[in-house]
Amino acid sequence: FDIDQTLLDTAGAGRRAMQQAGTSLFGQRFSFEGISFAGKLDPLLFFEAARRCGLSNPEAEEVRFRHAYAAQLADELHRNCDSVRLLPGVLDLLTTLRTLDAESGLVLGLLTGNYRQTASMKLRAVGIDAEWFPITAFGDEGPSRPDLVPVAFRRYEARQARVADPARVLVIGDTPEDVYCAKTHGCVALAVATGNYST
Numbered sequence: 001f002d003i004d005q006t007l008l009d010t011a012g013a014g015r016r017a018m019q020q021a022g023t024s025l026f027g028q029r030f031s032f033e034g035i036s037f038a039g040k041l042d043p044l045l046f047f048e049a050a051r052r053c054g055l056s057n058p059e060a061e062e063v064r065f066r067h068a069y070a071a072q073l074a075d076e077l078h079r080n081c082d083s084v085r086l087l088p089g090v091l092d093l094l095t096t097l098r099t100l101d102a103e104s105g106l107v108l109g110l111l112t113g114n115y116r117q118t119a120s121m122k123l124r125a126v127g128i129d130a131e132w133f134p135i136t137a138f139g140d141e142g143p144s145r146p147d148l149v150p151v152a153f154r155r156y157e158a159r160q161a162r163v164a165d166p167a168r169v170l171v172i173g174d175t176p177e178d179v180y181c182a183k184t185h186g187c188v189a190l191a192v193a194t195g196n197y198s199t
Helices: 012-027 040-050 058-079 090-104 116-127 148-160 176-184
Strands: 109-111 135-137 170-173 188-191
Touching: 012 058, 012 116, 058 116, 090 135, 109 148, 116 135, 135 148, 148 176, 170 176, 176 188
Parallel strands: 109 135, 170 188
Antiparallel strands: none
């Protein structure tokens, strides 16, 4: 599963927290205006904004930004808790899939552009336990979204002691980027129209 607009909706908390973190560290020139967040990896969003504002050494600043973003996101999620929500049917679906997990060997996973820490924060805000997803691939673990699929495969193999069959792997998300990363590796793309893209 992707997270944002697939499992939950933070009502823009992530984008606002990123902007606040960037402004606090680098001043008003740092902006995400005009940058599409859909399907993007958090580190790549930072680097794009950093390039646009002329930050001289963004690689050296990314860790600092990540920590500032996490702090701002915690505040945003707390202050806007009434706006942050699970998407319809998600809890019932996860409950059913977790039952199947125990019975049939189905394994749940996350494949998301979020940083590991902020992914967990978003999930907790809507009552989802990150531990429900034993296989993970996060936005700071590969240079592109398709590169996260092999990360998930390696973790699956380490946990299950067998190689993943891509034809039996569903990548579930709400953007063309999710579909592309699935198809790049021969996985099944399950696209949901819960975000900014229609069916």
